[in-house]
Structures are given as structure tokens and as C-alpha cells.
Amino acid sequence: xxxxxxxxxxxxxxxxxxxxxxxxxxxxxxxxxxxxxxxxxxxxxxxxxxxxxxxxxxxxxxxxxxxxxxxxxxxxxxxxxxxxxxxxxxxxxxxxxxxxxxxxxxxxxxxxxxxxxxxxxxxxxxxxxxxxxxxxxxxxxxxxxxxxxxxxxxxxxxxxxxxxxxxxxxxxxxxxxxxxxxxxxxxxxxxxxxxxxxxxxxxxxxxxxxxxxxxxxxxxxxxxxxxxxxxxxxxxxxxxxxxxxxxxxxxxxxxxxxxxxxxxxxxxxxxxxxxxxxxxxxxxxxxxxxxxxxxxxxxxxxxxxxxxxxxxxxxxxxxxxxxxxxxxxxxxxxxxxxxxxxxxxxxxxxxxxxxxxxxxxxxxxxxxxxxxxxxxxxxxxxxxxxxxxxxxxxxxxxxxxxxxxxxxxxxxxxxxxxxxxxxxxxxxxxxxxxxxxxxxxxxxxxxxxxxxxxxxxxxxxxxxxxxxxxxxxxxxxxxxxxxxxxxxxxxxxxxxxxxxxxxxxxxxxxxxxxxxxxxxxxxxxxxxxxxxxxxxxxxxxxxxxxxxxxxxxxxxxxxxxxxxxxxxxxxxxxxxxxxxxxxxxxxxxxxxxxxxxxxxxxxxxxxxxxxxxxxxxxxxxxxxxxxxxxxxxxxxxxxxxxxxxxxxxxxxxxxxxxxxxxx
Numbered sequence: 214x215x216x217x218x219x220x221x222x223x224x225x226x227x228x229x230x231x232x233x234x235x236x237x238x239x240x241x242x243x244x245x246x247x248x249x250x251x252x253x254x255x256x257x258x259x260x261x262x263x264x265x266x267x268x269x270x271x272x273x274x275x276x277x278x279x280x281x282x283x284x285x286x287x288x289x290x291x292x293x294x295x296x297x298x299x300x301x302x303x304x305x306x307x308x309x310x311x312x313x314x315x316x317x318x319x320x321x322x323x324x325x326x327x328x329x330x331x332x333x334x335x336x337x338x339x340x341x342x343x344x345x346x347x348x349x350x351x352x353x354x355x356x357x358x359x360x361x362x363x364x365x366x367x368x369x370x371x372x373x374x375x376x377x378x379x380x381x382x383x384x385x386x387x388x389x390x391x392x393x394x395x396x397x398x399x400x401x402x403x404x405x406x407x408x409x410x411x412x413x414x415x416x417x418x419x420x421x422x423x424x425x426x427x428x429x430x431x432x433x434x435x436x437x438x439x440x441x442x443x444x445x446x447x448x449x450x451x452x453x454x455x456x457x458x459x460x461x462x463x464x465x466x467x468x469x470x471x472x473x474x475x476x477x478x479x480x481x482x483x484x485x486x487x488x489x490x491x492x493x494x495x496x497x498x499x500x501x502x503x504x505x506x507x508x509x510x511x512x513x514x515x516x517x518x519x520x521x522x523x524x525x526x527x528x529x530x531x532x533x534x535x536x537x538x539x540x541x542x543x544x545x546x547x548x549x550x551x552x553x554x555x556x557x558x559x560x561x562x563x564x565x566x567x568x569x570x571x572x573x574x575x576x577x578x579x580x581x582x583x584x585x586x587x588x589x590x591x592x593x594x595x596x597x598x599x600x601x602x603x604x605x606x607x608x609x610x611x612x613x614x615x616x617x618x619x620x621x622x623x624x625x626x627x628x629x630x631x632x633x634x635x636x637x638x639x640x641x642x643x644x645x646x647x648x649x650x651x652x653x654x655x656x657x658x659x660x661x662x663x664x665x666x667x668x669x670x671x672x673x674x675x676x677x678x679x680x681x682x683x684x685x686x687x688x689x690x691x692x693x694x695x696x697x698x699x700x701x702x703x704x705x706x707x708x709x710x711x712x713x714x715x716x717x718x719x720x721x722x723x724x725x726x727x728x729x730x731x732x733x734x735x736x737x738x739x740x741x742x743x744x745x746x747x748x749x750x751x752x753x754x755x756x757x758x759x760x761x762x763x764x765x766x767x768x769x770x771x772x773x774x775x776x777x778x779x780x781x782x783x784x785x786x787x788x789x790x791x792x793x794x795x796x797x798x799x800x801x802x803x804x805x806x807x808x809x810x811x812x813x814x815x816x817x818x819x820x821x822x823x824x825x826x827x828x829x830x831x832x833x834x835x836x837x838x839x840x841x842x843x844x845x846x847x848x849x850x851x852x853x854x855x856x857x858x859x860x861x862x863x864x865x866x867x868x869x870x871x872x873x874x875x876x
Contacts, residue, residue: 220780221327222310223789224750225285228468232270233519236263239290251456255276255289257370259408267524268481271306271788271801281797282788295792322392324400328779330463331431333393334401337384338432341375341422349441349799352376355421358440362493363573368500371475372423372492377442379419385412402434402458405469423492425458425510426474429781434458436471436492436510438443455491457511467517471495471508477525479504485528487560487624489568494532497569501577506532506568514546519555528556530584536565548621550590560587589660594618605640611642619649621655658767727764727795733832737825741782742770742800743807744818747872748772748782758828763800766793 218758233242240251243261247432247865250261251687254272263274279289279425287298303310319325345352355376358371361677368374377383385395395413398404404413420437425432438457444451470488472495473480480486487496498506505526509518514531522529529547550557560583572580588596600613618638622631637645668777730738737755741748752773760766771790772782780786784804791797814821 220778220789222303222308222505223299226302226306226308227270227283227789228521229308230283230284230302230516231267231523232272233265233267233523234282234520235273235302235305236286242407255279259573264794269545269785269804270524271804272702273798273801274803277799279794280801281624281794282801284792285794285797287327288794302774322394322397324394324396325462327462329393329397329400330461331389333397334403334432334463336391336393336426337387337398337401337403338373338375338422338435339379340384340387340762342373342773343375343420344378345369345374345376349378351379351419354442355440358442359421362497362569363500364493364496365500368496368574371499372472372496374496375422375424377415377417377420379436379446381414381418384415384417394460394861399866400461402464402482414663416459419446420456423471423815425464425469428474428477432472433469434461434510436707438492455511465517466510467515468514469510470518470521471510472499473507473521475499475753476505476507477769480522482505484526485584486522487530487532488518488522490534491567491569494568496582497572500579501572503572503577514549516549519549519557523555528558530558530560530587532560532568532584534562545589547594548624553566557590557647558584559586559590559593560584561593591637594621595637596825615649616652619653622653623660623839649775684701698754727767727793727799728762729802730764730768730799732764734760736821737829738765739803739807740818740822740825742784742803744822745781745783747818747822749776751826752776752782754798754826755829756833759833764796767793767796768800771796782822 236242238249238255242249244250245261245264246265247268249267251263251265252258252261252330253263253276255274256612258274258276262276263272265272267719270688271280272286284298287293287301288295291298291301293301296361302309314409319327320330324330342599345355346585359374364374385398388398388403389395395404399406399413399690403416405416406412407414417435418436420439420443423433423438425434425436435458439454457466460466471492476486476495476499483505485505487498487503487506488509488796489506491508495506495508509733546557546559549555560723562568562583566574570578571771575690577635595614595618598617599611602610602614604611615638618634622634625631631653635649638644638649661809671856737751738785739753753768755769757766757769757773760769768787768791771787775782775786780790784800788800816824
């Protein structure tokens with residue numbers, strides 16, 4: 214497997230599983246603030262000291278000083294290596310690992326190369342955006358239509374809305390001129406094969422274009438909305454109102470939400486996300502000051518969507534059009550609500566209106582008030598089932614409604630949510646809770662018998678842990694920030710690159726013990742985690758040989774490898790690349806330190822980085838001076854050469870002093 218394939222597989226697996234589900238399969242999780250906690254199985258944990266951060270998808274046990282991401286947890290829990298852990302998680306997510314491990318190496322420029330597809334779709338997206346600003350007649354029609362929908366120019370810029378010319382080959386020819394083949398145009402989702410003959414034609418023609426971006430802000434798909442004035446030219450051949458990008462190597466509808474990259478910070482601040490049905494709904498909501506709106510992409514809100522949203526918010530409001538189809542979609546998500554640890558609300562708009570219409574007619578305040586008053590999914594379903602039913606007289610309708618609700622409850626694990634449902638049903642239908650519990654038990658037994666007749670689903674195997682080891686340590690996370698005694702570094706002889714990463718189809722390196730980063734090196738990587746943009750400068754400016762600790766050398770090498778392969782230099786990507794448990798743990802610790810001090814330091818990250826870089830250079834000059842002095846003391850050389858070397862040492866000392874004074 215190539216490094217790019219290796220990274221792509223890890224990225225896909227990580228996005229498809231939730232660390233809380235993985236850890237919760239063997240440990241009992243409890244909420245604590247914005248995080249979850251559990252009793253650590255690796256020490257005598259009297260109160261939960263393992264912290265699970267769903268937003269970052271990391272875990273950390275402070276007394277044990279261990280932690281990492283979902284891969285390192287499975288490795289630690291099952292006592293296995295990385296290839297086995299990634300296969301375990303890939304099977305859980307239904308991802309065929311063999312597609313990555315046995316396939317041919319993707320060649321740059323080919324339709325199987327992820328980097329090529331990212332470049333191609335970005336080129337198309339940028340070109341559509343520019344075309345909408347042009348003086349072409351159709352571009353003006355598109356701008357006028359946007360204005361008629363109340364979407365202003367600032368929103369167009371913010372969401373990078375574009376326009377696809379009413380042509381069969383605009384995007385195909387654009388990519389061809391830039392050395393991208395028709396096969397690449399098809400693989401990235403902007404072209405389709407011709408119905409007859411060879412070649413490709415544009416997938417989007419004469420439509421408003423909405424780029425769909427990943428959490429790194431990179432276009433990975435496109436969606437197109439019809440423009441009535443242009444669609445009239447084609448009559449019945451104009452196509453549907455929306456054309457959503459088809460699934461590709463870059464894009465999975467079940468794992469993406471439109472606008473999440475732009476709304477993420479607001480969602481975190483508010484603890485709430487509003488899920489809508491269309492691109493223009495999100496744009497209009499943002500324009501009205503509703504910053505937490507995202508949209509599904511041609512599919513219903515699904516389990517993977519909920520898992521992703523739970524990382525950012527505890528409350529999900531599903532905003533539905535007030536038609537029959539909207540009501541049916543609300544029914545579809547009830548099972549998600551009953552089985553997921555999320556406060557899912559259903560906001561139904563008046564008949565015939567969508568969020569954009571509602572906001573335009575009634576304003577932001579009315580919309581947000583309706584969202585606050587939205588019933589949860591259980592109340593919404595109960596209301597639907599009993600609408601028009603006389604609970605006292607219509608025995609058959611009541612029995613049918615009760616059975617429908619209990620069949621949904623039977624699919625969920627025991628817990629407070631099911632207990633709450635039974636209590637609500639008891640009050641609504643005037644049944645005793647005990648009778649409902651009896652029927653629920655029958656339905657659950659039927660489900661179990663049905664499951665026994667089906668093939669086993671792939672999942673994460675449980676493991677019986679041996680008796681916990683009693684490790685000394687303080688359960689307060691802040692204790693991890695205190696300086697501790699240096700431990701012996703038993704690292705085997707290895708280069709930083711060999712220690713920090715390895716391919717998923719190669720043997721895992723032995724676990725190595727790393728001293729915690731201290732002082733200048735710790736300051737450096739905390740600054741890079743706080744502001745990933747500085748990492749691009751650091752990989753060019755800082756020499757690995759300037760670093761003293763093995764952990765720091767390994768981490769800088771990992772940053773260099775990411776930069777070489779064109780990946781983002783953020784902490785998420787670093788955790789994906791690094792497979793050494795000890796280094797993963799240090800990265801998570803650095804993340805926690807950065808989070809703890811957020812907004813508390815007087816200097817900006819840029820100023821701190823400049824000071825750190827100056828100190829590294831000063832230290833390197835001092836080390837070089839010492840080496841020259843040692844050379845002078847130990848070498849026997851002609852007097853003239855000795856004088857020249859001595860003068861060079863003095864001059865470097867003066868330069869070092871000037872640097873110190875300037876800083």
C-alpha cells in the first residue's frame with residue numbers, strides 16, 4: 214500500500230466510526246461537560262478518569278498518561294498491532310480494506326489518485342464561481358435569479374456559489390486544457406459518460422453551482438440547482454430541481470453535510486445544529502443571521518450524519534417542509550433518535566414553505582422561536598400517530614399506534630430514553646407501564662430470534678481484561694501539565710521517520726518509550742497545533758537536527774511527511790499519520806494543553822512562533838560555537854589557521870549577541 218492509500222484508508226475509517234461508540238462497546242460512558250468519561254481498564258480507577266473528546270475524536274487517561282485516537286484505543290484494548298486495528302474498525306464500518314491493500318498504486322494524474330481528483334474538482338468549482346461574475350448573458354440571468362431569492366453578493370462569495378454554462382463540454386474542456394483526462398472529470402463528479410459513443414459530457418449545465426466542502430474547506434463534490442429561465446429552453450429535458458453530486462472516491466452522501474465546514478464554530482458555540490433540506494435554505498439562513506444551518510445532500514438524515522453532528526452539538530433540530538414528504542422524513546429519523554444519545558427535535562414549517570421562505574417572510578427571531586419550541590422526535594411521532602384518533606373509543610387505532618412505537622423502542626438498548634418513552638405512552642394511551650414493558654419484552658425476543666437466523670455482522674470484538682494494574686497518579690487532568698521526573702528513554706535505535714509512521718500493510722514497530730516534550734520543543738508544537746498555518750513555515754525553517762528529544766524529532770518528521778504529500782498540517786492529520794502509541798499520547802496531551810490555555814496567553818501564536826524560531830537559531834549558533842572551540846582545543850593546526858578559526862568564533866559570538874539584543 215502506498216503512503217497516500219494508507220492515509221486515505223485511515224481517513225475514511227476514522228470518519229466512518231465514532232470513538233464514543235468504539236469505547237462504549239466495552240466501557241460505560243458518562244457525560245462530563247462537553248466530553249465523556251469512563252473508568253480506565255488499565256488501572257484501579259475508582260472514579261472515571263479516562264476522558265473521551267468526541268469533537269477531536271481522541272481519548273486520554275491522565276493517571277496512566279496514555280491516550281490517542283480510535284486506532285490506538287483498539288490497539289491498546291485488544292493488544293494488537295495497527296494493521297489488525299484498522300481492519301477491525303474497517304469491518305465495523307463496512308469498508309473493504311482489500312480495495313486499498315491489494316490494488317495497484319494510484320498514479321498521479323489517474324482517476325484513482327485522490328490528490329488528482331481534489332485538484333480537478335477545485336479547478337471546476339473555482340471556474341464556475343468566476344463564470345457567475347462574468348458578463349455573459351446567462352451569468353446575468355443566474356445572478357438575477359439569486360437576487361430574486363434574496364441571496365446577496367456577500368452570501369454568494371461566502372458559499373462560493375457559481376454557475377455552470379449551458380454547455381455540454383465546458384467543464385470537460387476546461388479540465389482537458391489543464392491536463393486532466395475525461396476519466397478524471399468523471400471520477401471527480403463533474404462529467405458523465407456519453408450515452409452513445411466514447412467520451413464524456415458535463416454533468417451540470419445551466420445551473421447554479423454549490424460546492425460541497427469537507428471539514429478542511431476543500432471542494433469534494435458539487436450540487437446544481439435549476440434556474441427556471443434557463444430550464445424553460447429545455448422543457449422536459451431540463452432535469453430535476455436539484456442535481457446532487459454522485460458518490461466518488463472523495464464524496465459519500467451519508468457522511469457529508471452541506472455547509473458544516475462553515476458552520477462548525479457557530480455550532481460548537483451554540484451547542485445546536487439545524488439540519489435543512491437544500492443548499493439555498495442554508496444560504497438564506499446564514500444571511501439572516503442563523504449560523505448553525507447545514508443541509509443533507511440528496512439523502513435522508515442518517516446514522517453517520519448523527520454521529521458526525523454529535524461531535525459538535527448535543528441538540529439537533531431537523532427542519533422540515535410542511536408537506537407530506539416532510540412528515541414522512543420525520544418518521545424516518547425517529548429510530549435514530551431512540552438509539553442515539555442526541556437531543557433530536559423536529560421543526561415543521563407551515564404548509565408550502567421552506568426555511569428560506571419562512572425566514573424571508575417572518576424573520577430570524579420567529580424562526581429561532583419555532584426551533585426552540587420544536588418537539589422532540591418522540592412527541593412528534595406520538596402526535597402523528599394519534600392525530601384524529603379518539604383514544605377512548607378507537608381501540609384498533611390505539612393498539613396499532615402503541616405497537617408501532619414499541620417496535621421502534623425494541624430496536625434500542627435499555628436506558629432512560631426507553632423508560633421515558635414508555636411513561637409518555639402510558640399517559641397518552643392510558644395503558645399501564647407494566648403492560649407496555651411486557652409487550653416490549655416480547656418484541657425484543659422476536660428481534661433476537663430474527664438476529665440468530667442472520668449472518669453475524671462485523672464488529673469490534675470484546676475483550677476480557679485482566680485484573681487492573683494499580684498505577685499511582687493524580688486524576689486531575691491539570692496534574693499532567695506539571696513537570697515530572699525524567700524517565701529513562703529505552704527507545705530502540707531508529708530514525709524519526711521510521712519511528713513515527715509505517716504503512717498499514719507492514720509489520721508494526723515495537724512500542725517505544727518517549728520522554729515527554731519539555732521547554733522549547735513543547736512550546737513549538739503547541740504553537741503549531743494552535744495555528745496549523747504556521748506548520749507550513751516550520752517544516753521549512755526548522756532542521757530536525759536542532760531538536761534534542763526523540764518525540765520532537767518524530768513529530769517534526771511527521772509534519773514534513775504530511776507537507777510532502779500535500780495534506781493539511783492540522784492535529785487531526787498528524788494523529789492519522791502517526792501510528793506510534795507513545796507519540797499519539799503526547800499529541801493528545803499537547804492538544805489538551807492548548808485547549809486549557811486558549812485565550813489566556815498575551816502573545817499571538819505568530820509572535821510566539823517567531824520567538825521560538827529565534828531561540829532555536831540562537832541555540833544552534835551556540836552549539837556550533839562550542840563545536841569550533843572543541844576543535845580548536847583538540848586540533849593541532851598551523852598558527853595562521855588557528856588564528857582564522859578563533860576570529861570566526863569571535864565574530865559568530867558577536868552576531869549571536871546582536872540577535873539576542875534584537876529579540
